[in-house]
Amino acid sequence: MNCSHFDAGECRSCTLMGVPYASQVIDLGREVGDVLRRHVADQLWSPPFVGEEAGFRNKAKLVVGGTKGAPTFGILDAEQRGVALPECGLYEPALDEGLGRLLPVVADLGLVPYDVPARQGELKHLIVTGSPDGELMVRFVLRSPGQLPRIRRGLDELRAAVPGLRVVSANIQPEHKAVLEGEDEIVLGEHETLPMRVDDITFHLRPRSFFQTNTIVAAGLYRQASAWISEIDPESVLDLYCGVGGFALNAALAPGRARRVDGVEVAPEAVASARRSALELGVDVGFEVGDARVLTRVDHELVVVNPPRRGIGADLCAAIESAAPDHVVYSSCNAASLARDLDALPGYRVTRARLFDMFPQTRHHEVIVLLERG
Structure with a gap:
């Protein structure tokens, strides 16, 4: 690889x-x-x-950096600034393709990326899970619920851009610490679970459920x-x-x-x-x-x-x-x-x-x- x-x-x-x-x-x-x-x-x-x-990972955990007009999706550098890594050779092909369709629409929602050094902003992470059948679960990790209306207004655009989008949720993580997500999860669509078919069993992943990557x-x-x-x-x-x-x-x-x-x-x-x-x-x-x-x-x-x-x-x-x-x-x-x-x-x-x-x-x-x- x-x-x-x-x-x-x-x-x-x-x-x-x-x-x-x-x-x-x-x-x-x-x-x-x-x-x-x-x-x-x-x-x-x-x-x-x-x-x-390569091409095996079913989950992407993306740190959101940059600015409202030009967000980055990837990781943080040594100065805690966003580095754009929207693609990764580890992602399953369907997940990689879904991210390519999803990220531009997320960028257009107008959410303010969280600035770690300044402790300001709202959108901290984007967590995306892909299923063997090509469906996606997208979780927005926010500092507060204040940006929920923007996401709700953008649901139709998200679904239109990503036909396999099944579950959308927002996780609220108000604390400034190295913990990815908080206790509160708000499902923003009709579906609460992502079906994960593994051999003869279909598991139903809710947003905060653990599953092997x-x-x-x-x-x-x-x-x-x-x-x-x-x-x-x-x-x-x-x-x-x-x-x-x-x-x-x-x-x-x-x-x-x-x-x-x-x-x-x-x-x-x-x-x-x-x-x-x-x-x-x-x-x-x-x-x-x-x-x-x-x-x-x-x-x-x-x-x-x-x-x-x-x-x-x-x-x-x-x-x-x-x-x-x-x-x-x-x-x-x-x-x-x-x-x-x-x-x-x-x-x-x-x-x-x-x-x-x-x-x-x-x-x-x-x-x-x-x-x-x-």
Whole structure:
């Protein structure tokens, strides 16, 4: 993959740009393997799962800079000024095409870009997500609700310019700090969700729902977990940090006996999305709003955990150790926190492991391991 912005020194987000992709995967596997060496023997690793090295990303997070008459969409430089990077080789083709149609219309709305050094202005970010079917969700991150009428007046122009535009919302982030979005989300059209079709499941993303940014590799991750679950064939599965239900719904559909499947997620919007997908699939999955970190009761044969970078932590490890489910499937985006959690799960041993290159051109990674009691 080549990038003119990287070559010009405008963007260095892709830290492995210029390294042959095959070498990236080999090096990443070695790095992750070294971090987990005390827990995962070399022979337990399956070959890495890889997708495309470019054109894979389903989400664009664009910082808005410049001026009202000439906004920029991209990143901030060292002086916190906007750098225009409207295109990126990482974006899926449909997302890239949609941005090309969308950004000129957004520029014409007359929103004042947020000036970080001066702490003035309104439009902070534009977050755009693309689906496998070419539809888009566009989120305007604003400092206040004052500019909502401008966006509402421009909805018809936005839809005319971008035929696949499905969801438009405004997120209100009044604080001046390095937090991308705020608590308040206002949907500005008739549709509240973006359908994301992954293999046999259609997920329904609401604006604040988390979803993996690499759809092809996410599908591979779910298929791997489903294959392990089908092989073990437990009577019950609990998916913690379940998000929109990726692992839980795949567990419910995995071949084998009819099984009880439950999911726990702290974000109510994600739970609502997961319940909708389950209803459409005709599967009985018990999705509940809750904080997995303070879970004290586990009565399932197999537990799936997919935590944020910090891992599941000592308390949840202790709860799992006490409940002693037969198996744990742990999907991690941080091998270091995974290693710490494995230290806190002495009653389990890793029997399978696989690396998923979810974030090509970087050293970020996703790794999934299967743990067995005893």
